[in-house]
Each structure stands twice: as structure tokens, then as C-alpha cells.
Amino acid sequence: MRMLIVYGTGEGQTRKIAEVLARQCREVGHDADLYQGDALPRGLALTPYAGVLVGASVHMARHQPYIRRFIQRYLEELRARPCAFFSVSAAAASPDPESQAQVRELVTAFLAEEGWQPGQWAAFAGAVPYTRYGRLKRWMMRQILRRAGGPTDTSRDWEFTDWEAVRLFGEQFLQAVSRQRAGRMDVASG
Template identity: 45%
Template sequence: MVSFLVVYGTGEGQTAKVADRIATVLTERGHDASAVDAAERPSKSDLESIDAFLVGASIHLGKHQTEISEFVRGNRETLTLRPTAFFQLSMSSATTDDERQAEAAAYVDEFLEETDWNPDRIGLFAGALRYSKYGFLKRLMMKRIAKEATGDTDTSRDYEYTDWHEVEAFATDFAAFVENRLGVPPSDEIDETRTG
């Protein structure tokens, strides 16, 4: 069994939902996995017992949450010594437009350059529009962004674009990578060995 920690930054809660889903996939695979908001500042001593990390953030006005940058910078040595993955949620990933997809990738490149971090896996996911949680100015700004990206400008409702199958596939791929790197088979292989 591998211990995974999913550390995330979130604005209106979609990244937290993705982090929880990733932790669930890892747990169902037989591992010890939990998700924690970077704003809760996990202690360095707690991090030492973790085998692998996933770090997730969303893009708001072209920037990731400050807590995520601080977490990566403050724990870069620990992250460098373990298998790691980074995932990002953005409106840019909610479309199939090549220019928007390149924009999403550029946000990741900029983050990794700023934090001097090289995760083993990277996932780019579509986020959500939470008009119901935005203040007046942010609602106007997000409506303008959405008009260009998705066309969903009805501010009387929220929109979720996250492809949950894509999120689960990312979690499964990273789990397989970690299992292979650490020499730990998934629990279903262990169960087959015991019963066979």
C-alpha cells in the first residue's frame, strides 16, 4: 500500500471536488490517500511519511492560488524525492480550441518555471463556472471570459465542465506509475496472489 497526499488550492470548490475524486480512486485501488487544502498548511513532519504527492490548483485571472506556489516552493526538496503529479483546472481546458489549450499549457509551464518543480505527471482539466459564488465584479469578468470560451453566459446558473472519466484515468495512470516506481502492486494483484 502506498500513501498518497493530494494537496490542492481552490477558489469556489471545483478543484477540491477533483482532489477528492482522485483520492477516492487511489483509495479504491487499495492505497492510503487523502486530500488537503493547501491553505491548511500541512506540516513538514507530516509530509515526510507520504510516499507520493499530487498537487492541484485552478486558474483565476491567469494565476494559480498563492498557497499552492508556497506549498511547492516550501516543500520542493520533499517533492523532488518522491513521485509527484500536478493537475490544473481552467476554463481554457473547457474548449477544444487549440489556442485555448495552448494557453492552459502555458499556465502550467509558467507555474513549474516559477516554482522550479518538475512533476512526473501533469493533468489539465476543465473547471467550472460558479456564477452563484462570484461577487458582482467577478461575475461580470467571468461572463466575459465564458462568452469567448464556452458561450455559457447565463449567470442565473452554474456550469461544470470537468470530465470525471479523464480525472479518474489520470489518477489511475499516476497510481500505476507510482506502484511501478516503488515496486508495490495494486491491491487487486495482491488479493489474486493470496487467493490463487
């Protein structure tokens, strides 16, 4: 089977998660095409894909506009096959129940605004790459994380992604694709 993974990223953590999911697809014998949402191949069609994963990072309480446009453009095709969405943010790392509720609200509002209900979705904690930020952004992120009780050592980068949760998400997605494919085969042979 062939899978499509489209992602939006700011500092690269969403790309890293998408790459892990692509590798997971390949390890079980599937093809996986991986594209950043603002660099899609001309004439991309979803017809060849058994399943689609879409990921986006959150910056200033918004997912990338180009991921929003991808969903809008391909909405009917996304609805016709197993799909999953993952959101990546530093806020998802917070153990605070109120912060977790805000992350869930942000994702569900995003999906509702687009009229898309993928079979599954997840919110993964991202990273804070202090060493790659400019002075102003490093200072702002340090202030935000200080208030949230997060790491404030700006001399290094911090990764919060739960890779086991990513693996389980990928596994559940692949199971959903396999179930749908098996259902189609049963209908075709019946």
C-alpha cells in the same frame, strides 16, 4: 501505501477533483490524506507518503500563491517521490487550439518557475458557478465566456470537468507510484 493530495481552490472545483482522486486512491486500498494548501497541518512531513498529488486552480492567469509556497517549501521531498500536478481552469474547457496552447504554456511556465518537474501533469476544465458569484464577478465572467463562445446563462452553474480524464490521470499516477515502489523492492531484495 499512503498518498498525499494538496490542492488550492477558489470556488471549490479543484477541491472536488482532489476528492475524486483521493477516493480513487482509497478504492484500490491506499490511504489518502487530503489538505487544502492554505490549511496544512503543522509540521507536515512528506516522508510517510509514497506519492504526492498537487492541484491548483487558475484565477487571473495565476495559480494560488499558497500552492506555490508549498512546492517551494517541499521541493526536495517532492523530487524524491512520484508526484503529479493538476491545474484547473475554465479556459481548459475551450476547444480552441490557441486557448489550449495558452493553458499548456501557463502550466509549464508555473512548473518551470518553481523548478519542479513532476512525473506527470494535466490541465482540467473547471466550472463556472455563476450563482455563487457576486454581481461584478458574474458580469465579468459572462463577458469573458461570451467572447469565448461559452455559456452565458447566469441563472445556473456550469461544470466542464472531464471526469474520465481525471480518472485516467489518477490511474496513471497510481501506476507510477506502484512502479517506483516495485523498483525499490527489487533493489532491496537484489
